[in-house]
Ligand SMILES: Nc1ncnc2c1ncn2[C@@H]1O[C@H](COP(=O)(O)OP(=O)(O)OP(=O)(O)O)[C@@H](O)[C@H]1O
């Protein structure tokens with residue numbers, strides 16, 4: 292279960308295991324997440340083109356993270372965005388399951404949510420050091436203040452939004468420990484309401500309700516170009532530039 296593509300067993304201590312999981316994750320795109328198109332773009336085989344870090348591919352950013360509530364599409368859209376931008380793809384939930392060697396429901400049940408959140412923080416520290424990557428976060432990752440600060444310092448964070456009803460439809464057949472309830476739709480509404488002010492602190496906000504993934508990816512790329520243009524204008528303006536706290540394209 293834990294051998295990588297080369298058949299090597301993973302290391303047993305956690306930091307080395309995290310490095311191992313990151314390096315295998317970065318080796319290539321791996322399988323598409325649930326629901327994503329089965330056939331990747333023609334130029335994308337198991338590994339990215341050597342052009343991807345050479346400056347020959349025009350893209351608005353070389354690092355971006357996706358945040359938002361469960362079921363808003365971070366994993367699926369992140370993977371498709373990474374293919375469109377020819378960037379590596381890291382899904383932090385998936386990375387944690389690889390490092391810990393348990394599914395997320397198992398981690399929550401056997402190790403506790405606190406342990407999961409500690410893993411999440413460690414993973415954020417590592418993924419913010421990566422280059423050429425699209426990072427799909429877990430639904431709660433951006434809620435932690437330290438994580439949020441580190442992510443926003445690193446680059447743009449695109450927040451995906453969907454209505455509680457859409458989230459319910461997209462998650463009802465899967466096991467998300469925080470949505471296990473007699474009335475999952477009410478649980479979604481309550482948790483979303485609590486988290487909404489925090490998600491609003493993202494850089495760019497994109498709605499995913501009733502929209503095909505291609506359209507969402509296209510909008511994200513357009514908004515990232517607009518954001519990058521503003522960053523460039525600030526950089527060109529030199530020391531007289533406006534406050535860097537201001538954010539574009541929302
Ligand atoms: N735009 C979309 N249209 C239709 N289905 C979608 C769309 N985006 C995502 N989905 C589907 O919704 C389900 C949940 O999506 P996904 O796993 O990407 O959400 P997530 O935000 O990563 O959730 P989590 O926070 O729990 O990891 C998947 O089956 C996915 O294929």
Ligand SMILES: O=C(O)C1=C[C@@H](O)[C@@H](O)[C@H](O)C1
Pocket residue numbers: 360361384395428429430431432467468469
């Ligand atoms: O919103 C959350 O807190 C979570 C979302 C999922 O992505 C997983 O990270 C886990 O189920 C917790």
Ligand SMILES: [Mg+2]
Pocket residue numbers: 365366367382384427428429
């Ligand atoms: Mg996900």
